[in-house]
Amino acid sequence: MINRFINVLTTKCKVKEKEPVLVAISGGADSVALLHLFHEAGFQCVAAHCNFSLRGEESDEDERFVTSLCKQLGINCFTQQFDTTGYAKEHKVSIEMAARELRYNWFNNLAETLNINLIATGHHGDDAIESFFLNLTRGTGLKGLTGISWRKEKLIRPLLFAASSDIEKYCNNNNLNYRTDCTNSETKYLRNNIRHRVVPLFREMNPAFFETMQNNMSFLNEAWEIFSREAENVQQQLVAKTDDATLIPIRLINNHPQKRSMLFEMLKPYGFQGNNMEQIVDCLDGIPGKQFFSEQYRLIIDRYNLILLPRYEADHNCYVIEGGQSTIKQPVNLNIRVFERDSLFEYSKNPMTAHFDADLIDFPLTIRRPKPGDRFQPLGMQQHKKLSNFFVDEKLSLIQKEKIWLLTNGTDILWIMGMRIDNRYKVTPKSKRILEIEIVE
Structure with missing residues (x-):
């Protein structure tokens, strides 16, 4: 055992x-054997134990x-006690996920404090087999069927x-006592269910199941x-x-x-699961606009692309511009002024500035979504x-349409902001006063 351990380690x-190593030790047979093997092999190490306060005494x-x-x-x-239940409630995660986050956050911080670059855990071959079936059940793709890696950045197994x-035989041969976690026998957890019910069936069919799975x-x-x-x-290409x-x-x-x-x-990497893929692929040639969420x-x-965006809550509020206001900040930063038309007036060629016949405008105005x-x-x-046909003619993507704000005068749309004004409110040679609204970026 120790010769194979040294060979794998190097x-x-x-x-x-x-090279010093921080060894995670729970007190179970796996981690006790791991720590003892490091000691017997003569490698430098320190031990780190997490008390998750989940089983009382x-x-x-x-x-x-x-x-x-x-x-x-x-x-x-080094030991550390955690309020795992409190952490799980605060961060709205499962107890298992809370324990994992607390454990590895502390291991990483401790290793950094001690100037140690490697963290060893007691994951063994049967854990890798259980992970295979766990990932097979969840549908994690080919990567999930490769088991557990020997080394991932600073983490080694x-x-x-x-x-x-x-491992149990090694502990017995070396008179090593170890602790047994009573929750390991509970089948309410999926991993334990696989360990106690699924894997034994395969072992019955194939006595060399462990070696077969290692090869697989x-x-x-x-x-x-x-x-x-x-x-x-x-x-990289796409x-x-x-x-x-x-x-x-x-x-x-x-x-x-x-x-x-x-x-x-x-x-x-964006949180989409394997069971989403069939639906997404089926929609590739369909009508644009279909959305999927992680x-x-x-x-x-x-029309032409799959677009990935962070989820957000769209602003569908209405915002009012009262008469006499010169600026507003929400939902768009605007400068507003009314002035007398003179011979020097020029129509705006900037889509971020719009001019209207001020005498046709009835305040308050409203800014809203389409x-x-x-x-x-x-x-x-x-x-x-x-408006929907106008957006099609302008070849606006769904994302661009979602960002559109409308300036309205009663029930009339005055301005698709940043794009086009309504012909009924344009400045004409008869206009005496002009309302200018500028989008300030």
């Missing part, structure tokens, strides 16, 4: 001979056990070569490396970023032979036109 985890007993073990081995031990039975995940990891390089190339959006050309993604898998890899992002299928059925009479036309 070849897979890339740990240098005298049992949690405190774990902490005392770990402290005593580290004292016997002559290894410095040197026990992935060993089964849980190997190794092959899948190699396949993932090939696929990820292709996905990265495709992403994905464009603007200040507020990410764009993926529909035509190009449609032409890719593995478009569903490629699209999944592009959208996964927790923090939305995906819009526009509504279904809105119509106006575009400058230069004698007929009314639906």
Whole structure:
């Protein structure tokens, strides 16, 4: 066991001979074996134990056990107690997620304080197999079927070569006591359900199931490396970023032979799940405007692009401009003035400034978002036109349409702000007073 451990530590985890490591220890068989192996192999290490205060006296007993073990081995031990339940409520996450966040945040801070670049956890081969089935159930794509990596940045898992039975045997052979978490036997958690119900069925069918799965995940990891390089190339070629959006050309993604898998890899960082892909792909050739949502992002299928944007609450309030106001700040920063027309007056050629016949205006004016059925009479036309048709003619994207504000005079649309005024309110040679409204950026 120790020879394999040293080999993995140096070849897979890339740990240098005298490089210090922070070893996470819960008190269970896995972490006790991990700490003992580091000690026996002669590598420099310190121990870190989290007391999540979830099991009352049992949690405190774990902490005392770990402290005593580290004292016997002559290894410095750091402990930290957490209010895990309070954290979960405050951050609106599950207990499992709260414990994970608290654990790794503290490990990283402690490692930085101690000037240690590596953190070792006791994840073993059976954990990797459970993760395989867990990800298979959740639909995480090819990457999720590669198991657990030996090293990810500063995090290392040197026990992935060993089964849980190997670790227990090591502890017994070396007279190592360890703690047993009673929640490990509860099948209400999906991982425990897989551990106690699913995996044993496969072991019955294949006595060499552990070795088979190790090989399977190794092959899948190699396949993932090939696929990820292709996905990265495709992403570099297809994905464009603007200040507020990410764009993926529909035509190009449609032409890719593995478009569903490629699209999944592009959208996964934004929180979209594998079960969304079929629906999204089915909509690529459909009517523009369909939207899909993850927790923090939305995906819009526009005419030519898939548009990724952060989710936000659109402002659908109405804002009033009273007569005599010279400026407003919400929802648009405006300068407003009324003046007598003279021979020096020139019509604005800047779309951010609009001029109106002031004697046709009845204050207060209103600024609002477009509504279904809105119509106006575009400058230069004698007929009314639906706003929706005007937007189509102007080739506005859904994002551009969502940003539009209208200036209204009663029920009439005076100005599609930044674009076009209504012909009925234009300045004519007969106009005596002019209302000027300027959008200040």
